[in-house]
Every structure is written in C-alpha cells, then in structure tokens.
Amino acid sequence: MNKVGTTSTGSVMVEMTAQQYEALRQLTKPSPSPAPAVTPSAKVTDAKPISRAEKIEHVKQHLKKLSPKKRESVVNSIRAMFQNSGGISQSEVDAMIKALQKSGYFTIATSGKVAYRV
Structure with a gap:
C-alpha cells in the first residue's frame, strides 16, 4: 500500500499496482509549464457584472x-x-x-x- 494523500482526518491509503501508482503520481505532479492554467472560475471573475x-x-x-x-x-x-x-x-x-x-x-x-x- 502507498500513501496517496491526506485529508482533514488523516491519510488516504489505496491498494494499487506500481503502474497505477505512477500514473496517479503523474496526474498529481505540478506541470513544469510557466504559463498558469486558466480555470473556469477565473473566467467567471473576468466577466462583466x-x-x-x-x-x-x-x-x-x-x-x-x-x-x-x-x-x-x-x-x-x-x-x-x-x-x-x-x-x-x-x-x-x-x-x-x-x-x-x-x-x-x-x-x-x-x-x-x-x-x-x-
């Protein structure tokens, strides 16, 4: 088992293969690109009231x-x-x-x- 993350009440433990764990780690790793990602909530704040x-x-x-x-x-x-x-x-x-x-x-x-x- 590998520690995947933490919550307000403790750690989240999940049983998975090494390949699944590596895929999850790639998804949660911050991207090296210097441009900030635009989120939908950022678009809402840019809209005119x-x-x-x-x-x-x-x-x-x-x-x-x-x-x-x-x-x-x-x-x-x-x-x-x-x-x-x-x-x-x-x-x-x-x-x-x-x-x-x-x-x-x-x-x-x-x-x-x-x-x-x-």
Whole structure:
C-alpha cells in the first residue's frame, strides 16, 4: 500500500499496482509549464457584472419554468441560480422578490403561498 494523500482526518491509503501508482503520481505532479492554467472560475471573475435588471430578467425566466409554489421555494430557487457565480446575499434575494412583486410577476400571501400573474 502507498500513501496517496491526506485529508482533514488523516491519510488516504489505496491498494494499487506500481503502474497505477505512477500514473496517479503523474496526474498529481505540478506541470513544469510557466504559463498558469486558466480555470473556469477565473473566467467567471473576468466577466462583466450583470445589472440588477438583467438579474431580475434571468430570475423571471427560470421561475417561469420552475414555478415554485411557496416563498421559501422561490428563495431557494433564486439562491441556486446564482450559486455558481459566487452566491447571492439574503438582502439581494429579498430585493429581487420585492421587485418581482412590484412588477406584478407574482404575489406572495402572508401564509407564504405564491400566486403567479397570467
């Protein structure tokens, strides 16, 4: 057995052949090229920020497909839409919901039930 790596709780031990171990070591060895690798997350940070109106339109399109029935489901849907781009704060989510209600896209009853306008 060879020590492959460590975790927060200890080492990871895996039984493998010498050939498999060498292939794994080649994959985990840093590349000698001087150019830094471009990761997908680096591309996201280089993108221009979208405006609040564009975000609301994006949310409208997805909520139209999902049509969540409760306020909590609307909140979860909005959070999920922005999780790959760094997330969204609760105050931004609340502001979007208020803007969608103000525009007449939907209403939310005090019980939390969502009613969409036709």
